Amino acid sequence: MKALKKLLGKTLIATACVAAAMTATADVLSDIKSRDEIRIAVPQDFPPFGSVGADLKPQGIDVDMAHYIADQMGVDLKIVPVTSANRIPYLQTSKVDLVISSLGKNPERQKAIDFSTPYAPFFLGVFGEKSVSVGELQDLSGKTVGVTRGSVEDLELEKNAPTSVNIQRFEDNNTTLTAYLTGQVNLIATGNLVATEIAKRKPARAPEAKFMLKDSPCYIGMAKGEAALQSEVNAIIAKALAEGKLNDISMKWLKAPLPAGFGV
Amino acid sequence: MLNFSDLLPYTDVFLGGLLTTIELTVLTTFLGVMVGTLCASIRQYGSKASRRVVAAYVELIRNTPFIVQLFFIFFGLPSIGFLLTPWQASIIALTINLGAYSTEIIRAGLSNIPKGQWEAAKVLGMNFRQTLMRVVFTPAFEKIYPALTSQCIIVMLGSAVLSQISVQDLTYAANLVQSRNFRAFESYVITALMYLGLAMLMRYAFSLIGKRVFAYREVR
Numbered sequence: 166m167k168a169l170k171k172l173l174g175k176t177l178i179a180t181a182c183v184a185a186a187m188t189a190t191a192d193v194l195s196d197i198k199s200r201d202e203i204r205i206a207v208p209q210d211f212p213p214f215g216s217v218g219a220d221l222k223p224q225g226i227d228v229d230m231a232h233y234i235a236d237q238m239g240v241d242l243k244i245v246p247v248t249s250a251n252r253i254p255y256l257q258t259s260k261v262d263l264v265i266s267s268l269g270k271n272p273e274r275q276k277a278i279d280f281s282t283p284y285a286p287f288f289l290g291v292f293g294e295k296s297v298s299v300g301e302l303q304d305l306s307g308k309t310v311g312v313t314r315g316s317v318e319d320l321e322l323e324k325n326a327p328t329s330v331n332i333q334r335f336e337d338n339n340t341t342l343t344a345y346l347t348g349q350v351n352l353i354a355t356g357n358l359v360a361t362e363i364a365k366r367k368p369a370r371a372p373e374a375k376f377m378l379k380d381s382p383c384y385i386g387m388a389k390g391e392a393a394l395q396s397e398v399n400a401i402i403a404k405a406l407a408e409g410k411l412n413d414i415s416m417k418w419l420k421a422p423l424p425a426g427f428g429v
Numbered sequence: 430m431l432n433f434s435d436l437l438p439y440t441d442v443f444l445g446g447l448l449t450t451i452e453l454t455v456l457t458t459f460l461g462v463m464v465g466t467l468c469a470s471i472r473q474y475g476s477k478a479s480r481r482v483v484a485a486y487v488e489l490i491r492n493t494p495f496i497v498q499l500f501f502i503f504f505g506l507p508s509i510g511f512l513l514t515p516w517q518a519s520i521i522a523l524t525i526n527l528g529a530y531s532t533e534i535i536r537a538g539l540s541n542i543p544k545g546q547w548e549a550a551k552v553l554g555m556n557f558r559q560t561l562m563r564v565v566f567t568p569a570f571e572k573i574y575p576a577l578t579s580q581c582i583i584v585m586l587g588s589a590v591l592s593q594i595s596v597q598d599l600t601y602a603a604n605l606v607q608s609r610n611f612r613a614f615e616s617y618v619i620t621a622l623m624y625l626g627l628a629m630l631m632r633y634a635f636s637l638i639g640k641r642v643f644a645y646r647e648v649r
Contacts, residue, residue, distance in 0.1 A: 311595070314604060314605060314608050315608030315609075319608075320609075333515065333595035334595055334601070334605065335593075335594075335595055336592075336593055336604075340593070343504050344504070344595075347504050347505075347507040347508065348507050348512055349503065349504070349507060349512070349515075
């Protein structure tokens with residue numbers, strides 16, 4: 166009987182602890198406010214989203230976004246560097262309040278965490294010289310497009326582009342890039358980060374985004390069921406989009422404006 | 430585990446690649462041997478200055494990797510205003526390459542023709558052109574014919590590198606199919622067999638041509 170009482174007592178304490186822990190995390194937003202600090206996970210090995218700058222401070226799209234959100238909330242910012250493998254576990258174990266880490270949305274992740282509205286563009290598309298006028302896949306017919314063999318953009322092109330497109334496939338991203346830089350091809354299908362890389366290396370030949378092949382923008386991740394936090398973050402993103410902050414960040418790090426219709 | 434039937438949907442890709450490789454080989458073998466013959470003649474009988482120019486060309490090509498030559502022509506030349514299509518760049522690179530190697534091979538044959546042969550032709554009243562064609566080239570080529578055959582086959586096999594600049598040859602087909610269905614073993618086995626078949630076919634074709642050209646040897 167004594168033992169049973171002891172057990173019951175322990176169970177009660179344990180239950181109370183869990184309940185306390187649950188109330189503590191029941192509303193992350195008010196926790197952030199009362200703590201006067203928001204903890205945000207950012208990548209440190211994935212430029213231009215997050216990397217370590219020459220001054221040894223984190224820099225990039227995600228870092229700028231983290232600062233902006235902390236400013237808007239009027240709280241201090243604590244940057245937590247994460248890798249792409251542990252960014253979601255950090256969120257699930259409440260080590261951070263938000264994950265701004267070039268996170269794409271997919272059904273598996275949606276079961277584990279909630280997402281904000283998109284804050285940064287991430288897409289595969291056809292890019293090219295300003296003088297070449299193409300606006301959609303059909304416009305490519307009769308034109309030559311360079312692409313890296315076996316990449317997702319290669320498969321997308323093959324599946325959707327008209328058969329009269331001359332697809333020139335190269336061995337790796339670097340060769341595709343070189344083919345564009347040397348003028349061997351005037352259009353390439355690639356990711357917007359690669360296009361940024363070209364714009365950095367040779368601003369005179371900075372490719373212009375013609376149209377998207379596959380869009381998977383980046384979202385801010387947060388723990389499931391945090392409605393208050395989610396609407397607050399969404400409101401901040403909407404404001405950033407409206408006042409041009411998102412576009413400024415895109416221009417700064419991606420050397421390109423937000424694609425048309427972004428976040429709408 | 431092996432499944433060759435996965436390759437069937439790509440039959441056209443393989444055949445297209447095979448055809449491209451054959452076209453490139455036939456064209457550049459012809460052009461390359463022409464260049465080689467011309468350069469070998471210059472090296473053997475030309476003026477001192479022209480001999481130096483040819484020697485520089487031969488050494489430059491024989492002492493640099495083919496892929497570097499190819500990339501220079503395809504990616505390097507556009508910076509000074511020569512924009513070539515992958516096909517044009519391939520023809521030029523292969524011809525220049527085979528030209529350099531065959532120059533040395535053919536020159537070896539030419540240097541093997543004894544002076545007495547020239548003198549004999551002169552005594553018979555043949556002019557320079559006749560002597561070159563009938564008395565010098567035929568026996569010279571006969572001597573180096575096996576080496577020349579091998580060199581042409583080596584260039585055909587070396588054309589696999591052209592897939593790097595997006596020429597849709599046999600290797601390109603293999604790479605493409607492999608990146609689509611991940612049947613690496615099957616794709617490359619088939620491709621290797623096709624190259625083997627091509628090489629044997631080339632050897633056979635060369636021997637047929639040789640039999641006709643060097644028929645004067647046969648006792649009638």
